[in-house]
Structures are given as structure tokens and as C-alpha cells.
Amino acid sequence: MLVIIDYGVGNVRSVTNAFRHIGADITVSCDLKVIQKAKGLILPGVGASGYAMQKVAPLAKLICQEARAGKPLLGICLGYQILFDESYEMGTYKCLGLIGGKVIPIPPGRTIPHMGWNFVEPAGGMRLFAGMEKGKHFAFANSFYAEVQDADAKVATTEYEGVTLTAAVEKGNIFGTQFHPEKSGNDGLNLLRNFVRICGVS
Amino acid sequence: MLTKRIIPCLDVKDNRVVKGINFLNLRDAGDPVELGARYSAEGADELVFLDITATLRSKKTIVELVEKVAQNVFIPFTVGGGISSADEIGLLLRSGADKCSINTAAVKNPNVLSESAERFGSQCVVLAIDARRDIHKKDKWVVCIKAGTERTDIDAIEWAARAEKLGAGEILLTSMDADGTQTGYDIELTRAIAEAVNIPVIASGGAGTLESLLEVLDKGKASAVLAASIFHYGTYTIGQTKQFLAQHGIPVRPA
Numbered sequence: 164m165l166v167i168i169d170y171g172v173g174n175v176r177s178v179t180n181a182f183r184h185i186g187a188d189i190t191v192s193c194d195l196k197v198i199q200k201a202k203g204l205i206l207p208g209v210g211a212s213g214y215a216m217q218k219v220a221p222l223a224k225l226i227c228q229e230a231r232a233g234k235p236l237l238g239i240c241l242g243y244q245i246l247f248d249e250s251y252e253m254g255t256y257k258c259l260g261l262i263g264g265k266v267i268p269i270p271p272g273r274t275i276p277h278m279g280w281n282f283v284e285p286a287g288g289m290r291l292f293a294g295m296e297k298g299k300h301f302a303f304a305n306s307f308y309a310e311v312q313d314a315d316a317k318v319a320t321t322e323y324e325g326v327t328l329t330a331a332v333e334k335g336n337i338f339g340t341q342f343h344p345e346k347s348g349n350d351g352l353n354l355l356r357n358f359v360r361i362c363g364v365s
Numbered sequence: 366m367l368t369k370r371i372i373p374c375l376d377v378k379d380n381r382v383v384k385g386i387n388f389l390n391l392r393d394a395g396d397p398v399e400l401g402a403r404y405s406a407e408g409a410d411e412l413v414f415l416d417i418t419a420t421l422r423s424k425k426t427i428v429e430l431v432e433k434v435a436q437n438v439f440i441p442f443t444v445g446g447g448i449s450s451a452d453e454i455g456l457l458l459r460s461g462a463d464k465c466s467i468n469t470a471a472v473k474n475p476n477v478l479s480e481s482a483e484r485f486g487s488q489c490v491v492l493a494i495d496a497r498r499d500i501h502k503k504d505k506w507v508v509c510i511k512a513g514t515e516r517t518d519i520d521a522i523e524w525a526a527r528a529e530k531l532g533a534g535e536i537l538l539t540s541m542d543a544d545g546t547q548t549g550y551d552i553e554l555t556r557a558i559a560e561a562v563n564i565p566v567i568a569s570g571g572a573g574t575l576e577s578l579l580e581v582l583d584k585g586k587a588s589a590v591l592a593a594s595i596f597h598y599g600t601y602t603i604g605q606t607k608q609f610l611a612q613h614g615i616p617v618r619p620a
Binding site: 173174175176177180181184209210211273274275276277278279280281282300302303304305306322323324343345346347348349351352 | 435588
């Protein structure tokens with residue numbers, strides 16, 4: 164069983180719909196025992212980092228403990244951004260610190276938010292992109308992005324009006340996507356299938 | 366490179382998709398759940414669902430129908446029509462919408478935009494503008510509300526710029542003069558708004574030939590095109606549309 168962690172920050176329904184559509188054994192919960200028993204965790208979220216960290220606080224210790232013990236964890240959008248050390252969205256907020264790096268604004272001078280489908284190029288060997296090694300389009304909706312400062316992390320990138328933005332990250336059993344795989348059509352569903360396989364439950 | 370988006374629009378009345386001309390003479394175009402699933406699978410880039418009776422009857426958007434449509438839609442999904450508060454946006458987001466579009470409520474109380482952006486992020490706050498040409502002045506358009514039934518004195522360009530400052534993350538711009546006529550988008554209006562803001566503008570109203578889509582994405586500087594009749598009645602498929610645009614140098618996600 165995989166668990167979508169429901170900490171009260173948006174898009175749980177969309178993520179659940181997508182995992183159900185691909186036939187994954189999935190449940191939505193914020194119960195500590197359910198999270199402990201899960202074969203894999205999904206951390207969704209839309210909105211602002213500070214608010215998300217405040218909402219996730221009661222579960223933060225457990226999520227980090229499980230991820231450090233090797234349980235696959237997939238952060239999506241805001242759930243991805245809070246995997247890093249800190250975020251500068253409307254203030255400075257300490258985040259989960261599972262991956263080295265910080266979340267900063269997309270440089271001004273271009274249309275913001277970065278909204279729509281952009282081409283994502285993964286680094287070699289990213290398991291989340293198995294079968295999509297040459298890159299695919301995924302759906303974005305972000306004004307901030309992560310600057311990864313972690314030698315152990317593999318990074319997928321996307322080009323946006325002259326800047327290179329981090330689109331996804333992978334460090335051992337910890338995965339994250341700035342884009343929304345649950346809203347990225349068939350390629351997004353394939354990425355979620357890859358995560359289900361990584362969790363060893365398919 | 367960010368691609369230009371092709372967005373089918375479901376205008377929904379009494380649980381059916383309908384389409385009219387200049388917001389009137391509605392005719393049936395199918396089941397919203399079926400059409401939504403089809404467009405998602407065929408490679409549409411987003412889906413818009415507008416409850417076109419909501420403001421007139423002052424009833425809430427049909428949450429249950431949104432839930433059903435969302436179950437089979439794996440592309441960004443915007444819901445609009447009669448949304449009056451940030452609380453309602455919260456309800457729709459929990460029901461499976463990714464973004465919500467607001468028109469009348471934002472005109473009457475612009476704080477709805479800032480409050481919604483603070484609570485849910487700008488990326489899910491879409492300002493819908495139904496604009497009509499002011500026949501007395503060149504290059505001037507006024508904002509209409511209540512599903513096009515009430516004209517205001519508000520200048521559409523000024524309103525778009527103000528809405529961006531208040532926290533709108535995107536503008537869904539419909540030319541009421543062109544809507545449903547299939548004679549082409551209002552290029553001047555779209556370009557004027559796109560140049561006045563830094564957020565994406567979705568052009569709507571008037572989609573006819575594939576050239577008309579190309580024109581508004583290119584000359585009109587729109588980030589996305591919304592169309593209803595040409596897709597519902599099978600004039601073009603999403604795939605044909607994208608192929609045509611790609612051949613003419615517009616970056617699109619392959620369908």
C-alpha cells in the first residue's frame with residue numbers, strides 16, 4: 164500500500180485520481196501508523212512553502228525518519244519544494260532538509276508563473292524517468308524553483324526563456340518533481356507507474 | 366521551451382455541454398464527463414469547465430459534476446462560473462479542480478483575487494474577462510459580467526493589469542464580439558492585454574480555422590488558445606490542430 168500524505172495543502176484529490184487510474188494500491192492519510200506501514204509515500208501540495216511547513220510540522224519528523232530509513236518518497240510541486248533545506252517564498256522557511264538546496268524565485272523579466280507544458284530533460288539513470296530518457300513534456304505551474312546543492316542528487320532540468328530550472332530530483336529513495344505528473348497526461352501517468360514500481364508494490 | 370497550450374472548453378448547462386453564438390442560442394454538444402476524458406486522452410493541454418448558468422441563477426457551481434469530470438482528466442483542469450469567494454475556490458480545488466476562474470465576483474470585490482492568491486497561490490487564480498468592443502472608441506474594450514448580460518464601464522486592459530497586481534496568475538480573455546462566430550479571435554484585444562501584463566493570457570472566443578488559432582498565438586501574443594465548437598463538433602481534432610501549429614513554427618507538446 165502507498166500512502167498520499169494528507170496534510171491539508173491542496174491537490175490530494177488529483178493525485179489520488181491519477182494513482183487510482185493506473186491501478187495502484189493507494190490510500191490518503193495523515194495517520195502516523197498508516198504512514199509507518201506504507202511501502203511508499205507521496206507528499207503532494209500546492210500553495211506557499213511557509214504555510215505547507217506549518218501544516219506538515221506534526222508529521223515532519225516521521226516523514227524524514229521513514230525517508231532516511233529507505234522508504235521511497237515522492238514529493239510533488241510544493242511537496243517537492245519542501246524536501247529541500249529552506250525556501251525563500253514570502254520569507255525564509257526551514258524545510259525538511261532531505262535534499263541539499265534552496266527554493267528561490269524564478270528570475271524576473273519573463274512571464275511568471277511558469278505555467279504550462281515544458282520539455283524536461285532527465286540526467287542519466289534517473290529511475291523516475293525510465294522509458295523517457297530522452298525527455299518529455301510535463302505540466303508546470305510554479306513561480307519558485309529549487310537550486311539543488313547536493314552532490315548525491317540527480318537532477319532533471321527544463322529551459323524557460325533563457326534560464327535553466329530544476330524540474331525534478333532524485334537522491335536514492337527520495338524523489339521529487341516540480342511539475343505535476345498527475346496532470347501531465349500519459350507521460351505523467353508513466354512517471355507515476357515508475358514510482359509505483361520503485362516501491363515494489365506493482 | 367514552454368509550449369503554447371490548446372485548451373478545449375466545456376460550457377456546461379444542466380449537466381450537458383452546450384455552445385452558443387455570442388453567448389446566446391445554445392445547442393447541445395455532449396456529456397461533460399465523456400468529453401473531458403476524451404480531450405485529456407487525445408492530448409489537449411488543459412481543460413476548462415464553465416458553469417454558464419451559475420451567475421444568472423446565482424447557484425453554486427456543480428461540485429459533484431466537477432468531481433466526476435476530474436476523475437478522468439489528467440491534465441490541468443480549470444473550473445469557473447459563479448464562483449463568489451475564496452471559500453468556494455477551496456471547495457472546488459478539493460473537488461479536483463486545479464485552477465478556478467473568477468469574473469463577476471472579482472469585479473464586484475477585487476479582494477477575492479488577493480485573498481484567493483494568498484490562500485491557494487496565484488497559480489490557481491484565473492481572472493476571466495468577458496470583453497466587448499466599445500463601438501465609440503478605437504482600441505477600447507469594456508468588461509462585461511454576469512455571463513455577459515451586464516456591461517460595466519471598466520476598461521478591460523486596465524482591469525487585467527490591476528488583477529495581476531492583486532494576485533491573479535492567469536487571464537482567460539473572451540471576446541464577446543467573436544464568441545461562437547468561428548470568424549477568428551479578436552487579435553487586437555488579445556495583444557493589448559498580453560502586452561499589458563506579465564502573466565499568461567488565454568485567448569478565447571472566435572476560434573474557427575486553424576489559421577485563426579495560429580494568428581492569435583503569434584500576432585496576438587497569447588500563451589494559450591481556448592476553443593469549443595471546432596473541437597466539440599469535430600471540425601478538427603487536437604492532434605490535427607497541434608500538427609498544423611507545429612508546422613507553422615509554434616512550439617506545442619506533441620499530441
